[in-house]
Amino acid sequence: MRAHSKAAALLVSAVTVAGLAGCAGGGSDSGKTEVTWFKLTETAETANATIKEVIADFEEANPDIDIVLEERSTDAHKDALRTTLGTSGAPDIFFSWAGPGLGGEFIEAGASLDLAEYYEEYGWEERFSEAAMGTVTQYGGYDGVPYTQRGEALFYNKELFAEAGIDAAPTSYDELVAAAEKLTAAGITPIQFGGTVNWHVMRLLDSILETKCGEDGYQALVSGEASWADEECVTETFTEFQTWTSEYLNPGFISINNDESSALFFGGEAAMALEGDWFNQSVRDNGMDEASVGVFPFPTGTGRIYGFNENNYISANSEHPDEAAKFLDYITSEEAQEKLIDAFGSQSVNVNVKPEGGSELDQAWTPIFENATGVYMNNDQNLSLAQTTEYWRIQNLVATGQLDPEDAGAEFQKFIDQS
Amino acid sequence: MSTSTAPPRPRSTSGSRAQRRAAKVSKTGFIAALPFLAPALAAYLVFVVGPMIESVRISFFEWSGFQGAPQEFVGFKNYVRIFTQDPVFWTALSNTIIWVLLSLVIPVALGLTLAVALNRPLFGRNAFRSLFYIPGVLAPIAIANMWRWMYNPNFGVGATLAELFNLPWLGEIQWLGDQRLALYSIFAAFVWQIAGTNMVLFLAGLQSVVPEHIEAAKLDGASGWQIFRNVTFPALRPITVIVVVLTIINSIKVFDLIVGMTGGGPAQKTQVLALWSFTQSFGNNEYGMGNAIATVLLIITLIIVVPYMVWTARQEKNS
Numbered sequence: 001m002r003a004h005s006k007a008a009a010l011l012v013s014a015v016t017v018a019g020l021a022g023c024a025g026g027g028s029d030s031g032k033t034e035v036t037w038f039k040l041t042e043t044a045e046t047a048n049a050t051i052k053e054v055i056a057d058f059e060e061a062n063p064d065i066d067i068v069l070e071e072r073s074t075d076a077h078k079d080a081l082r083t084t085l086g087t088s089g090a091p092d093i094f095f096s097w098a099g100p101g102l103g104g105e106f107i108e109a110g111a112s113l114d115l116a117e118y119y120e121e122y123g124w125e126e127r128f129s130e131a132a133m134g135t136v137t138q139y140g141g142y143d144g145v146p147y148t149q150r151g152e153a154l155f156y157n158k159e160l161f162a163e164a165g166i167d168a169a170p171t172s173y174d175e176l177v178a179a180a181e182k183l184t185a186a187g188i189t190p191i192q193f194g195g196t197v198n199w200h201v202m203r204l205l206d207s208i209l210e211t212k213c214g215e216d217g218y219q220a221l222v223s224g225e226a227s228w229a230d231e232e233c234v235t236e237t238f239t240e241f242q243t244w245t246s247e248y249l250n251p252g253f254i255s256i257n258n259d260e261s262s263a264l265f266f267g268g269e270a271a272m273a274l275e276g277d278w279f280n281q282s283v284r285d286n287g288m289d290e291a292s293v294g295v296f297p298f299p300t301g302t303g304r305i306y307g308f309n310e311n312n313y314i315s316a317n318s319e320h321p322d323e324a325a326k327f328l329d330y331i332t333s334e335e336a337q338e339k340l341i342d343a344f345g346s347q348s349v350n351v352n353v354k355p356e357g358g359s360e361l362d363q364a365w366t367p368i369f370e371n372a373t374g375v376y377m378n379n380d381q382n383l384s385l386a387q388t389t390e391y392w393r394i395q396n397l398v399a400t401g402q403l404d405p406e407d408a409g410a411e412f413q414k415f416i417d418q419s
Numbered sequence: 420m421s422t423s424t425a426p427p428r429p430r431s432t433s434g435s436r437a438q439r440r441a442a443k444v445s446k447t448g449f450i451a452a453l454p455f456l457a458p459a460l461a462a463y464l465v466f467v468v469g470p471m472i473e474s475v476r477i478s479f480f481e482w483s484g485f486q487g488a489p490q491e492f493v494g495f496k497n498y499v500r501i502f503t504q505d506p507v508f509w510t511a512l513s514n515t516i517i518w519v520l521l522s523l524v525i526p527v528a529l530g531l532t533l534a535v536a537l538n539r540p541l542f543g544r545n546a547f548r549s550l551f552y553i554p555g556v557l558a559p560i561a562i563a564n565m566w567r568w569m570y571n572p573n574f575g576v577g578a579t580l581a582e583l584f585n586l587p588w589l590g591e592i593q594w595l596g597d598q599r600l601a602l603y604s605i606f607a608a609f610v611w612q613i614a615g616t617n618m619v620l621f622l623a624g625l626q627s628v629v630p631e632h633i634e635a636a637k638l639d640g641a642s643g644w645q646i647f648r649n650v651t652f653p654a655l656r657p658i659t660v661i662v663v664v665l666t667i668i669n670s671i672k673v674f675d676l677i678v679g680m681t682g683g684g685p686a687q688k689t690q691v692l693a694l695w696s697f698t699q700s701f702g703n704n705e706y707g708m709g710n711a712i713a714t715v716l717l718i719i720t721l722i723i724v725v726p727y728m729v730w731t732a733r734q735e736k737n738s
Contacts, residue, residue: 082701086486105704109485195596196682252572254685255596260571269573386703393506396686400598411506418504 099381530617563679
């Protein structure tokens, strides 16, 4: 009995010591400095593999640093940041969308370290484009290091287009509607969306808003300079949006998520998908014949591309900012970016890395970026978090026919005025 | 003859009250039990009472939730906002009430029916008991995923059956996309999850029914329904209290199933108070609003549960 008690006491002690050791941050059993990185799970498996390869390269060159990667899906990642930033559970590095509505909230809350000294030490200002640097300095300091520059456009299934008698990718909004009409007549779902993740259908609403209100109108609305209740183009936008959701989207879109709806595009059951340049790799990974897929910008008529920037930030309370900066320097270097650009099929944030080679689909993005006169950003990055939640509620009310498009703008403006 | 009158009893004083209370405490053994109760009591104060008080406190402040961010005292402003300006609060409140009412009827009745059915000698009785109980041990988020796929308009059960039996109307039903149907579609998953747990609790209660009482009722010519109503059901009263209270608590705090199946959509039509409180705090960084909703939820819970427990305790005492 006594021996049992001693054994139990030893076991409890061992578990306690192990637990306490686990709680201690920053170090690892091997004596390496642990740098934690919270980031988004890439939708394409090969992109995830490339990220891990880049990390392995860095660790090999820096044997005293261990990068501990924690990846989550979009909404889980947002939740993780909101619950850990500013606390002792915050990572050393965190990925975030750079727009004021998402990343801006964290910076305003003081969760990001000002990286001015590292920009000077590593000469980062010369490494990144003016647009990318704009996302870093928009809050007055040097917050974050550019990670990606994303563009979103319409992917289309060439075979389904041909089946519906559409010869070329639409170049105007009217041509896009005509194409959707032809596809519907041919018994093909024109475009797929998953409505349970509100930001997916939001892409369509944002793009129609840019089409109907134009560049100045769009910017005035999202910056609060214009009233959503007074602009006629807002009503036109919601009216047009309701036509799309009732006529051209996959039936039942409101009750499935983006992964489930993307399966319709990969399986040849929907002709179009409004996705970002990361979708190239998903097309390949999901076994589609890449030659049968094309991409064209949403024909808003303004010349701007739909997109956003993503940055990696160092937490204000990181215990290892030097090591974190060293890692960020590596992943934005030409060596790492050459690898990452292949996996993402995207533009590099490093001005010295040009998208060369790649497949026809990868190359299709270059003129889209080059011809763009600017960027209209996703509205969940433009609006505050509470406004975004309300924007999505109104979007879904209109999409499901529960709110008259004529009342949608006023309903949203009422919320903005009250908040 | 001398008469003596008993001296008047001294009026109660605070000193004697304290003495009586001390004697009562000593008599009930509270002091002796205190060392054993203390750790649990301390944990309860730190992890339950403390956060509850903090939550109520934050409901009077405007705060983004970030450590270091200032907390600004705003009085009842958050309550005014949720009651008069929040476009989702009343939907969430009415959905919560609907959910509680349905929970008190359907899964409780189903659990009782299953328990009575599986309390008699039956082939495969234990297998059936296990089968019905299994959903109760699954993680709610796993159940949500499973049911979401079953309701999928393209690949789900409805779509498959519609194709198999040529029933186009069945394939057109948007189980989670139709705002009039979505809440009840999620509730079906909740019933599937919780009915087995209720069954197990009722089965435990049924073991306390004295067989001789049933035999006696049979000899007196009572029908099956009369035996259940007058012998079995009264014996189940203590366990019924537990089932009802647990059901109310489980239904008021329902969260995972809704997050996993609709996220509160379409257009917030399946929101409930627990999820809306979370969304305001962690989604919108409106911690004051989120905690005001949590406080309303706490008050509703206390209003429902406390009187019910007091009433049943009195019933117990009287019987």
